[in-house]
Amino acid sequence: MDYIQLPSHDEVVSDKNKFIDMFDLFYHNNDPISAKGLCQKVDSRYLIQNPPALYLNTQELDEVSALSYERDLHPYHQKEGKVKALETIKFSISTHQGCYGECSFCAISVHQGRTIRSRSEDSILKEAKLFTTYKDFKGIISDIGGPTANMYGYECTKKINKGTCEEKSCMFPTMCKSLKPTHQKQISLLRKVRDIPGIKKAFIASGVRYDLISDDKAYGYDYLKEIVNHHISGQMKIAPEHIDDEILGLMGKPGKQSLVDFKILFDRLNKESGKKQFLTYYLIAAHPGCEEKHMQNLKDFATNVLKMSPEQAQVFTPTPSTYSTLMYYTGLDPKTRKPLFVERDTLKKERQKEIVVAKKEPRFRSGFDS
Ligand code: SF4
Structure with missing residues (x-):
C-alpha cells in the first residue's frame, strides 16, 4: 500500500x-x-x-439502524433526572450520513466524509412506524435529516465509483455539473412518513442547503413547498453564516444572491399557502478574515435586504480538522498563502457579534475603543 x-x-x-x-x-x-x-x-x-x-452501504446502514436501540437514558442515570437533549434526538430519524458542503469551519466532511450514504426508504419508514409503538411518543418526529437534510437519496456517480475529487469541491464556488441534485426521493419519503397513522408532524430541523434547492429545476420548488406546508412550524432555520463575498469565499459558502433567491421563493410559497412563517439565520462573527467592516456589511444587508434584525450570531470557535481553524492558527489564507487578518482578542470578537445583533447603532462604531 x-x-x-x-x-x-x-x-x-x-x-x-x-x-x-x-x-x-x-x-x-x-x-x-x-x-x-x-x-x-x-x-x-x-x-x-x-x-x-x-463506508457502510445502504443495506448495512439499514441493518445498523434496525438494531433494538433503547432510545432512553441508561437506567443507572435515571435517578439523576431528565436529560433535556434526549427530547431532541429520541424521536428523530437520521436518513443518511456524509456531507459534501465542505463549509470551511465544519469538520463533517472529514469525520463523516464527502460521500452521501443513504438509508432505504423502507428502513426509514419502519423506524417512523416503530416510534408510534412508544408510550411517550406524541406523534411528533423532531427531525428527519442528516448533516444536511436535502442531500438524501442522490450522489455523483464519479464519487461513488472512484472517490471524491481532490482538487475540486462539489458545491464551491459553483455546483459541479456531475452532482445533479434531485429532491424526488425526499419528497416521496416525506409524503409516506406523513401518511403513517400516529404521525402528526415530522419536522425537518437539520440544515437545508438552499443552493441545492435552486439547482434542482425539476423538484426543488416542490420540495420547498412540502417543507413550507408540512415540515416546519413558524420558522425555518438556514445557515448563510455571512453575506460579505470575501468572507463567504473564505467560508466556502455560496454567494448572497442564492440566499436572496431562496428568501423570495420561501416568502412566495408562504403567501400562497396563507402561512405566516419566517426565516431565521445562523450567522458567524469573527471568522478568520472577518473585520468589523464585514460585520457592518452583514448588518446592513440584514436590515435593507432581508428586512430583519438578527437576534443571534455565533462567535467563531476553531474546530479541529477544518480549514477555518487552519486559517486561525496560521494567520494565512491556505489557498493563496497570503497573510490573513484574524481577530484573536475576545472583546473584539464580541464587538463583531454586537454589530450584527445590536438593536441600535453600536456605540463603538465611531471610534469606541475597549
Ligand atoms: S465530480 Fe464533482 S460532484 Fe463528483 S466528487 Fe468530483 S467535485 Fe464532487
Missing part, C-alpha cells in the same frame, strides 16, 4: 507553510476509495495513519 510522507513534526511546528502542506495532504486523503495512508516523522519514530475503512 502507498503511504504519503507528511512534513515532519519538527517542520510543521516551526513553519506554518509546512503546516498547511500537512493539512492539505491530510484533508485530501480521507476518502475510503482514493485515500492513501499517511506517515509523519515524530522525533526518531514515525506516526502512521492508515486509510479509512470503506
Whole structure:
C-alpha cells in the first residue's frame, strides 16, 4: 500500500507553510476509495495513519439502524433526572450520513466524509412506524435529516465509483455539473412518513442547503413547498453564516444572491399557502478574515435586504480538522498563502457579534475603543 510522507513534526511546528502542506495532504486523503495512508516523522519514530475503512452501504446502514436501540437514558442515570437533549434526538430519524458542503469551519466532511450514504426508504419508514409503538411518543418526529437534510437519496456517480475529487469541491464556488441534485426521493419519503397513522408532524430541523434547492429545476420548488406546508412550524432555520463575498469565499459558502433567491421563493410559497412563517439565520462573527467592516456589511444587508434584525450570531470557535481553524492558527489564507487578518482578542470578537445583533447603532462604531 502507498503511504504519503507528511512534513515532519519538527517542520510543521516551526513553519506554518509546512503546516498547511500537512493539512492539505491530510484533508485530501480521507476518502475510503482514493485515500492513501499517511506517515509523519515524530522525533526518531514515525506516526502512521492508515486509510479509512470503506463506508457502510445502504443495506448495512439499514441493518445498523434496525438494531433494538433503547432510545432512553441508561437506567443507572435515571435517578439523576431528565436529560433535556434526549427530547431532541429520541424521536428523530437520521436518513443518511456524509456531507459534501465542505463549509470551511465544519469538520463533517472529514469525520463523516464527502460521500452521501443513504438509508432505504423502507428502513426509514419502519423506524417512523416503530416510534408510534412508544408510550411517550406524541406523534411528533423532531427531525428527519442528516448533516444536511436535502442531500438524501442522490450522489455523483464519479464519487461513488472512484472517490471524491481532490482538487475540486462539489458545491464551491459553483455546483459541479456531475452532482445533479434531485429532491424526488425526499419528497416521496416525506409524503409516506406523513401518511403513517400516529404521525402528526415530522419536522425537518437539520440544515437545508438552499443552493441545492435552486439547482434542482425539476423538484426543488416542490420540495420547498412540502417543507413550507408540512415540515416546519413558524420558522425555518438556514445557515448563510455571512453575506460579505470575501468572507463567504473564505467560508466556502455560496454567494448572497442564492440566499436572496431562496428568501423570495420561501416568502412566495408562504403567501400562497396563507402561512405566516419566517426565516431565521445562523450567522458567524469573527471568522478568520472577518473585520468589523464585514460585520457592518452583514448588518446592513440584514436590515435593507432581508428586512430583519438578527437576534443571534455565533462567535467563531476553531474546530479541529477544518480549514477555518487552519486559517486561525496560521494567520494565512491556505489557498493563496497570503497573510490573513484574524481577530484573536475576545472583546473584539464580541464587538463583531454586537454589530450584527445590536438593536441600535453600536456605540463603538465611531471610534469606541475597549
Ligand atoms: S465530480 Fe464533482 S460532484 Fe463528483 S466528487 Fe468530483 S467535485 Fe464532487
